Amino acid sequence: MESARDKYTREMVEGEDLWMLPQVDKYGYECGGCGIQVFPASYEQSNLQRPHFRKPQKTSHKENCDIDGDEKTVARGKKGSVRNELETSPDLSPSRLTLRDERPIVDPERPPASEQTSSARATARLGDDGRARAKGRRAANSIRPICRAFVRFPFDRQMSLDVPGVEEKTYLQAFKKLRGEGIETFSRARIFYAELAWAKPQEEGEFLVIPLSAGEWSKDKKLVRPYKVRVAWSQWSRYKKTMVSNELEVVRLEGIAAKKKDEKHRPYVFFVAEQDSNEPAFFNVSDHRLICGVLGTISYPKL
Numbered sequence: 449m450e451s452a453r454d455k456y457t458r459e460m461v462e463g464e465d466l467w468m469l470p471q472v473d474k475y476g477y478e479c480g481g482c483g484i485q486v487f488p489a490s491y492e493q494s495n496l497q498r499p500h501f502r503k504p505q506k507t508s509h510k511e512n513c514d515i516d517g518d519e520k521t522v523a524r525g526k527k528g529s530v531r532n533e534l535e536t537s538p539d540l541s542p543s544r545l546t547l548r549d550e551r552p553i554v555d556p557e558r559p560p561a562s563e564q565t566s567s568a569r570a571t572a573r574l575g576d577d578g579r580a581r582a583k584g585r586r587a588a589n590s591i592r593p594i595c596r597a598f599v600r601f602p603f604d605r606q607m608s609l610d611v612p613g614v615e616e617k618t619y620l621q622a623f624k625k626l627r628g629e630g631i632e633t634f635s636r637a638r639i640f641y642a643e644l645a646w647a648k649p650q651e652e653g654e655f656l657v658i659p660l661s662a663g664e665w666s667k668d669k670k671l672v673r674p675y676k677v678r679v680a681w682s683q684w685s686r687y688k689k690t691m692v693s694n695e696l697e698v699v700r701l702e703g704i705a706a707k708k709k710d711e712k713h714r715p716y717v718f719f720v721a722e723q724d725s726n727e728p729a730f731f732n733v734s735d736h737r738l739i740c741g742v743l744g745t746i747s748y749p750k751l
């Protein structure tokens with residue numbers, strides 16, 4: 449499973465978010481669909497595989513859980529519209545991005561006593577019977593689930609999408625592919641995307657600079673002026689840096705593996721950004737929730 453619910457905060461957590469935690473609570477997560485215990489997997493910060501969640505082998509999801517149904521919807525969504533399912537599914541096609549104020553990872557107000565932990569637990573569970581789920585599209589806490597939906601459901605890109613700072617309000621219009629026909633000018637922020645270049649991102653001064661496989665090509669097919677994402681990360685915690693650099697490295701490796709297996713999937717970088725006004729080959733990102741790496745095949749069916 450790509451995501452699970454944090455038992456204490458009640459928020460959905462993406463596997464990749466686990467890279468950002470100084471310590472992962474192995475028992476702190478449950479299925480977002482039915483509430484069974486699930487366990488975080490491959491989240492070690494040195495582990496270059498995507499973190500995810502697993503249910504115990506001998507446990508099944510509860511009958512009301514729509515996890516299996518979601519997988520079928522994803523499979524069918526490649527071939528045609530699954531709009532009705534997306535409208536009633538909380539996680540498959542987020543309706544908006546909500547950037548909440550980030551909580552401190554350790555609450556300084558909270559005494560380290562164990563009774564505090566259990567009272568936090570009790571409060572978090574009040575009013576939650578594991579069944580009273582909102583049947584509708586949920587907000588996402590980062591762009592990753594939104595970008596996955598863009599890749600997965602090419603026939604449903606007319607669905608609404610509200611990303612702060614992006615004027616366009618459908619998936620179709622909010623996303624913008626960076627192409628290989630020279631450096632273009634974009635007047636406003638979008639969810640830009642392009643294939644990741646083979647070269648690794650580099651730390652340059654206060655920035656992480658990520659080369660993309662798009663921009664200006666020479667006649668002998670060399671990328672002479674690539675677009676680049678410039679991440680202003682000097683003020684970030686070590687953990688945030690780890691999450692972003694791990695995800696970029698993982699998607700790069702996933703892309704290399706896909707190429708070796710002759711699969712069509714490509715490593716894409718998605719980011720919400722404005723183009724740099726002085727250096728139009730650059731896009732500036734400063735929030736880790738506004739950049740992600742996704743392996744996939746992006747198709748553009750004629751509707």
Ligand SMILES: [Zn+2]
Nearest residue numbers: 479482509513
């Ligand atoms: Zn479940």
